[in-house]
Amino acid sequence: MAFLSDTLARVKPSPTIAVTNKARELSEAGRDVIGLGAGEPDFDTPAHIKAAAIAAIEAGKTKYTAVDGIPELKKAICAKFERENGLSYKPSQITVASGGKQVLFNALVATLNPGDEVIIPAPYWVSYPDMVLLAGGTPVFVEGKMEAGYKINAADLEAAITPKTKWFIFNSPSNPSGAAYTRDELKALTEVLLRHPHVWVMSDDMYEHLVFGGFTFTTPAQVEPGLYDRTLTCNGVSKAYAMTGWRIGYAGGPEHLIKAIAKVQSQSTSNPCSISQYAAVAALNGPQDYITESRIAFERRRNLVVAALNQCPGITCPTPEGAFYVYPSIAGLIGKTSAAGVTIRDDETFATALLEETGVAVVFGAAFGLSQAFRISYATSDAALSDACARIKTFCEGLK
């Protein structure tokens, strides 16, 4: 009898973590490495949020809390949804977990039965397919082509829906492509969903605030109120307030689903960290300057990286609307040989050769379900980005 479960055998370890580990190893061995693999803001958590956490510790807010969030935080989340997304939720329609990742995972565990299908546009955040597999479901991929800005359209979505479809996972702005759907593009998708009442929508709005050039963010339940009763609107403080380590994510949705999610959480992790919850209250209710400041910095970096990568022979880098990622194509480099004699067969050999020969760590596209591309996270300093892009250019120019 095997010791490890069959379910686990279907799941692969996170490739983004593998790249980060490899880059760390090289760095520890004395190499000059620039890591562009990590998906977290390089800024510090704003001071007033840290102060709220310290005050919570000093006030003894260090005990178990309600499983899916303290009332103050649920209230702050309701206000956020109303203020920023025009969505009305009651506190009983809100769940809080240890990161957005846990909200998504719990929702899938709470709803999927064997054979249930989950539609995931590719390129996708690495965790979606594996979370679906862990929860016993079947991921169904729909490719968003580079020429379409890595977005899917109504016909693509319609073709993927079957009687077994349970969820459509929607992520805009996207990790890894940075693509964000305009209101009209999203409306076209919601119209398809309206015709298929058995399909639920899991909207991952984690990068909501990182949109550039006057782009207006919208979310499915806002664009199509007819979907409100079958949409889970997921969000968190990790990317919005540089709080990745605090582990607070949340969602709004129909009460019966929220209760089911709390049931899963009550038998696994229980409440998210009490101190982090008080910090999240301060983040959502307090001054919002950090959001604007980080958006300005990320937009500048996006422009820098897109311009520099498009100077590299064989690389094509579309300009994404948001998040802090770009997803350039390396189709023009396939079949070439590097200065060290490595043939670029695919995006994985490209990323490995790039790391070994130049010290620049990126994540290859196959990890996100769309190949002949790679992801750069530009959540690092302008100087490091300029240096990295210069190294990538030299690498590309050296290919024969």
Ligand SMILES: Cc1ncc(COP(=O)(O)O)c(C=O)c1O
């Ligand atoms: C698209 C997307 N969703 C969800 C998450 C999870 O964020 P957290 O668990 O830190 O809230 C991430 C983090 O990288 C992400 O990129």
